[in-house]
Amino acid sequence: MxxxxxxxxxxxxxxxxxxxxxxxxxxxxSASPGFLGLELLRCVEAPSRxxxxxxWESVQAHTVGFxxxxxxxxxxxxxxRFYSPFPVVEHYSSALSTSSSVV
Numbered sequence: 001m002x003x004x005x006x007x008x009x010x011x012x013x014x015x016x017x018x019x020x021x022x023x024x025x026x027x028x029x030s031a032s033p034g035f036l037g038l039e040l041l042r043c044v045e046a047p048s049r050x051x052x053x054x055x056w057e058s059v060q061a062h063t064v065g066f067x068x069x070x071x072x073x074x075x076x077x078x079x080x081r082f083y084s085p086f087p088v089v090e091h092y093s094s095a096l097s098t099s100s101s102v103v
Contacts, residue, residue, distance in 0.1 A: 001036065001094075004054040004062055006087040012048045018082045025078045028071040029054065034061025052087075059091050 010018045022040060029035055036055035043049040056062045066072060080086070 002056045002059050002062070003092045004052070004056060004089060005092060006052045006089045008050040008052055008083060008087050009085060010048045010050060010082045011084050014082055015042075015048060018050075018079070021078045021082070025075050028075050028078075029066060032061070032066040032069060032071065034058060034065050056091075062091070 026038070029038065034057040036057060038052065038054040041051040041053070043051070054062070066075075
């Protein structure tokens with residue numbers, strides 16, 4: 001499992017519209033092969049900042065399957081206009097296996 005991480009700085013004053021658009025966009029990403037789930041969290045200290053966490057089967061499920069798939073153009077049209085600056089997206093995997101012990 002891969003965890004996609006993106007800090008989304010949304011233009012101040014557009015948070016409600018962004019959240020509505022994200023509700024629409026969520027349907028697009030959730031239908032993508034290899035999608036396992038997501039969370040969108042709003043920052044308490046900076047209400048125009050969100051943390052997007054998306055679980056994928058693999059990096060390729062996100063970068064090839066979704067970003068190069070038929071739904072990405074609509075996803076971009078719904079969401080990209082809200083970001084300033086444009087977010088950095090990173091992928092994470094588990095650093096510890098379930099059989100590892102930490103000393």
